[in-house]
Amino acid sequence: MITYPFLKKGAAIGVTAPSSGIPAGLHGLIKLACSRLEQKGYRTVCGDTVWTQKKAKSAPAVKRAAEFNSMMADSEIDIMIPPWGGELLVEILEYIDFENMKTKWVMGYSDTSALLLAITLKTGIATAHGTNLIDLRGEYWDETTAMWETVLSTASGGSVLQHSSPLYQKEWQHDNPSPCVFHLTEETRWKTTSSSTVKISGRLLGGCVDIIRHLIGTPYDDIQSFRRQHISGEPIIWYLENCELGTTDLRRSLVQMKLAGWFDNCSGLLFGRSPANMPVENYTIEDVYQDLADELQIPIVYDIDCGHVPPQVTFINGAFAEVEVTDGKGTVLQIFK
Incomplete structure (x- = not known):
């Protein structure tokens, strides 16, 4: 069977960079995205890897994996949304603690999709292929993007309908x-x-x-x-x-x-x-x-x-x-x- 996480109101969002981090000149975009989410009642917790980028990765593989594992184990964090994708997420897979993974949503796309697929295949925990955090920085979200909240707050046993974008x-x-x-x-x-x-x-x-x-x-x-x-x-x-x-x-x-x-x-x-x-x-x-x-x-x-x-x-x-x-x-x- 599949285990489905549930997005509760006022959830704490863990932001970590398992692939690429954010160069200094773009830090404002992530801060803006976090601010928009906090205006909607969420709490955001950004890890160290979010703010660094060197040689096509946010940090060495062991550090990226350790931060991800720590946030996944933290009962105060409800959902994980990386800032964006990147190039070298594959380096961290051998260090991810699949055996003791808590049931919480991980959402993203691009390079992150390898982590999402690996989690679901190895654990049976559902994962969400959807928007990155940086694309939630707008004054409002288009109707297709905005469905991430509805989808992730669907209870186990429930259903949710989405339409192609206009x-x-x-x-x-x-x-x-x-x-x-x-x-x-x-x-x-x-x-x-x-x-x-x-x-x-x-x-x-x-x-x-x-x-x-x-x-x-x-x-x-x-x-x-x-x-x-x-x-x-x-x-x-x-x-x-x-x-x-x-x-x-x-x-x-x-x-x-x-x-x-x-x-x-x-x-x-x-x-x-x-x-x-x-x-x-x-x-x-x-x-x-x-x-x-x-x-x-x-x-x-x-x-x-x-x-x-x-x-x-x-x-x-x-x-x-x-x-x-x-x-x-x-x-x-x-x-x-």
Whole structure:
């Protein structure tokens, strides 16, 4: 079975940087995000790693892991939200105390998704693939991002429905601040490789392909044990997003996942919008999706609200989901069972 944390009102948010910390010139952005959350009744507790960044990491791996483990063990901290992602989270996995992990939400995306997936696979504790802390610094949150609170405060046994966003952000405009952080200008359309209507159900697992592919062959990718111990062999819906991979590198990664058994008993695949997906010799991202759909004989939905082209739906690793797409609009019903 899956264990679901619960976000209570007035929760204490632990902010630690298991991957990258914040350079000195950007400290104000994290302080602003913490201030916004405190205005909403939360308490924030920032660790030392948040404020440092050197050689592509916030601190040495042992220090990052120790701070994360300490906050996870602290009964005064209710939820963990890193400031953002980064590059080298994979270094800390061997030092994480999975055996004694308390039940509390860990939420983030990008590099953090490797930690989220590893926690759920090894412990059966649900984790949240959603907004980073730094993107909560706006005067208000768009309706898609704001659902993180509703999703994380859903009780075990309950359910929560999310809709595809009306609009998404085509590109970051850091020199043109928006009251809600994102500049949402482009119409959102969820696309499919098959018919205009898709309905799939199963247990959610996923993250950023760039990083979670590196779990394959390590002690943190035991999908088969997770299937037996926690979801009784139910089908899986994988949600995936691509940060920096060209189409051939993405294709290689997906084939590796398939050969490693990750897509066994998979009812469907969901792919987020991507700033990458650059064609190689006319091999386009649509070709990648179609090749995978033909091989696996399952529906593939793409350009969904997930990842580095915001906003994003809050996906819960381990939750049972019913996903429907009709004429470019999508819904994700997550059931905490």
